[in-house]
Amino acid sequence: SQELEQSPQSLIVQEGKNLTINCTSSKTLYGLYWYKQKYGEGLIFLMMLQKGGEEKSHEKITAKLDEKKQQSSLHITASQPSHAGIYLCGGSSYGKLTFGQGTILTVHP
C-alpha cells in the first residue's frame, strides 16, 4: 500500500515567517491532495497536484509536486495566525486517498 511521510511533524513559527511542509511517498503519486484541518474539526481541501513538476498557488500558499511525482511541498509565505492548524497530504490510489500523519502548525502573533 502507498505510504506517505510528512515532515516536520510539528512546526512553530513567528507570524510573518515563511515555512515549508514536505510530503514523501513510497510510490509514484497519481494525485496529491493537500488538506487543512483546524483542531478537532473537519478537513478543508486546499489544492490538488497531478502532473510532475506542477505548481499551484492560492493566496499565500504554494504547493509543488516533483518531476518524479513522489515528493510534494507546501510553502506558506508570510504566515499568519489564521494559517495555524494541521496540514495533511493525501495520495490517490485505486480511487481512495491515503493520508500522511499530518503536520501541526502553530503561528505565534
Add this chain to the structure above:
Amino acid sequence: DADVTQTPRNRITKTGKRIMLECSQTKGHDRMYWYRQDPGLGLRLIYYSFDVKDINKGEISDGYSVSRQAQAKFSLSLESAIPNQTALYFCATSDLKLSGANVLTFGAGSRLTVL
C-alpha cells in the same frame, strides 16, 4: 445545512456497547468513506463504498462494519466497542466522474470515547 452531516458529533460509551455513527450527504456523490483520526497517525481508512452495492475494507476494518443504505447514507458500526476505538471519526464523499479528480468533502467529525 452542511454538505456532509455526521451524527452524533460526540459520544461517550462503555466497553462492549454497540455504537452506530451515521453519515448523510447532499452532494449527490457516489463514493463515501469512513476514516478515523488518532494523534500522530493522520487519517486511516476504515471502509469505503463506490456505490450502493459496493463495500470495501480499508486498512483498519477489524472491529467495524458499515452499511450503505442509500446513495446519500453510509453508517459505521462498532459491534462491541473497546477503548482503543476512542478516536475522531470522519465521513467523506467524492465523485471522480464529476471533476476527474478524487477530491474528498469531509464531514465535521464524530468524536467517540469508549470507557
